[in-house]
Amino acid sequence: KRVVSTQSTGVKEVFGKVAESYDVMNDAMSLGVHRLWKDHFVKEAAPQPTYKCLDVAGGTGDIAFRLHRHMRNINSETSDIVICDINTEMLKVGQNRAEQLGINQHFTWMEGNAEQLDLPDNTFDVYTIAYGIRNVTHIDRALSEAYRVLKPGGKFMCLEFSDVPNPVLSQIYDRYSFDVIPVLGQLIAGDFESYQYLVESIRKFPKQDAFADMIAQAGFSVVDYENLTFGVTAIHTGFKL
Amino acid sequence: MKYDILESSLKHVTNHGWSSVSLKLAIKDLELSEASIGMFKLGGAEIALHYDQSLNDDLEDIMAQQQDERQPDAPEVPIAHFLKDAIKTRLEMQLPHYERWSEGLALILDPKVAPKATKQFAHLIDDIWFYAGDKSTNINWYTRRASVAAIYGMTELYMLQDKSQSFRRHGLSLTEE
Numbered sequence: 456k457r458v459v460s461t462q463s464t465g466v467k468e469v470f471g472k473v474a475e476s477y478d479v480m481n482d483a484m485s486l487g488v489h490r491l492w493k494d495h496f497v498k499e500a501a502p503q504p505t506y507k508c509l510d511v512a513g514g515t516g517d518i519a520f521r522l523h524r525h526m527r528n529i530n531s532e533t534s535d536i537v538i539c540d541i542n543t544e545m546l547k548v549g550q551n552r553a554e555q556l557g558i559n560q561h562f563t564w565m566e567g568n569a570e571q572l573d574l575p576d577n578t579f580d581v582y583t584i585a586y587g588i589r590n591v592t593h594i595d596r597a598l599s600e601a602y603r604v605l606k607p608g609g610k611f612m613c614l615e616f617s618d619v620p621n622p623v624l625s626q627i628y629d630r631y632s633f634d635v636i637p638v639l640g641q642l643i644a645g646d647f648e649s650y651q652y653l654v655e656s657i658r659k660f661p662k663q664d665a666f667a668d669m670i671a672q673a674g675f676s677v678v679d680y681e682n683l684t685f686g687v688t689a690i691h692t693g694f695k696l
Numbered sequence: 697m698k699y700d701i702l703e704s705s706l707k708h709v710t711n712h713g714w715s716s717v718s719l720k721l722a723i724k725d726l727e728l729s730e731a732s733i734g735m736f737k738l739g740g741a742e743i744a745l746h747y748d749q750s751l752n753d754d755l756e757d758i759m760a761q762q763q764d765e766r767q768p769d770a771p772e773v774p775i776a777h778f779l780k781d782a783i784k785t786r787l788e789m790q791l792p793h794y795e796r797w798s799e800g801l802a803l804i805l806d807p808k809v810a811p812k813a814t815k816q817f818a819h820l821i822d823d824i825w826f827y828a829g830d831k832s833t834n835i836n837w838y839t840r841r842a843s844v845a846a847i848y849g850m851t852e853l854y855m856l857q858d859k860s861q862s863f864r865r866h867g868l869s870l871t872e873e
């Protein structure tokens with residue numbers, strides 16, 4: 456019943472295609488709730504103006520802009536935020552938005568791979584990755600890199616789609632995911648397959664506890680997670696100690 | 697490592713209380729990223745909990761050592777006597793942070809923290825009874841724990857309000873029962 460999407464569609468290409476309509480699709484798919492998830496995520500991150508933040512897979516800037524705003528509300532002097540993404544199209548969208556908002560001077564945009572960051576060890580206070588890690592081929596490598604670039608005591612935070620344990624809700628969620636989302640993709644972005652790929656990658660991603668184990672394996676301590684919206688999304692945190 | 701930060705925080709409690717300020721100073725002492733304060737979901741109350749637990753651990757070490765050192769043919773220590781000594785020893789351990797402990801106690805009774813604090817306290821009572829020689833598994837188990845808990849609680853509150861150095865006096869009178 457489920458059509459298996461072609462494996463050859465690399466992550467880079469998928470996001471190249473969806474970059475333009477990424478924000479619109481996010482709103483359509485989650486009925487706007489993704490904004491609340493992201494707001495909560497950044498509130499949990501609680502970045503202080505002095506913190507050095509790295510946002511990975513954050514091409515269009517959703518998380519980075521929120522991090523900046525949070526810091527700005529505390530003090531007008533804020534540290535620059537580094538945004539890293541594998542896809543230049545996504546980065547371009549983010550840069551344009553930052554320019555339009557007049558805040559681009561606070562960000563450093565870099566093209567890069569989460570599995571192999573071109574950044575020095577022990578640099579950042581906070582590492583965030585929102586809706587990006589499920590697209591990484593070797594999640595363990597991305598986690599190791601996160602560990603490497605964080606300062607001792609630094610915080611790792613991941614916002615990602617996860618498992619809905621409630622059987623009734625998960626059935627509804629499945630139907631919505633597989634039947635509605637790719638169609639929306641076709642109507643809004645003109646791309647059925649990319650969104651089918653996205654939905655499948657969500658199902659393949661490890662569940663909350665399994666992912667928490669992976670984070671601990673990478674060396675992080677005090678690993679914990681928080682479910683949002685019954686597990687549709689989860690926030691995982693860990694500290695480099 | 698979380699332990700190290702909490703231990704280091706104790707140095708700052710006299711000046712800054714059981715607070716996130718003390719935590720932040722400890723984090724700076726250890727040259728860690730400030731972001732690590734996120735580990736302490738209950739904030740400064742975690743220092744108080746840690747302090748409480750570490751004193752409980754110390755008491756257990758003392759009781760275990762005493763048990764090891766006891767001559768096999770030495771007379772049994774009367775239970776009331778043992779309890780009195782244990783409670784007195786444990787409460788006197790709090791003297792270094794005497795001025796601030798009433799704040800700490802108030803913090804750990806907060807509904808968010810209380811479950812952890814209660815569990816720690818229950819373990820303490822269990823340990824004291826174990827070393828006192830209690831091997832009962834009947835209904836007396838509950839009443840004995842409740843009674844020691846009550847005695848300990850009253851003695852501690854009395855001690856916190858007592859401005860003098862003569863703690864021995866009320867320790868004696870309460871546990872003779």
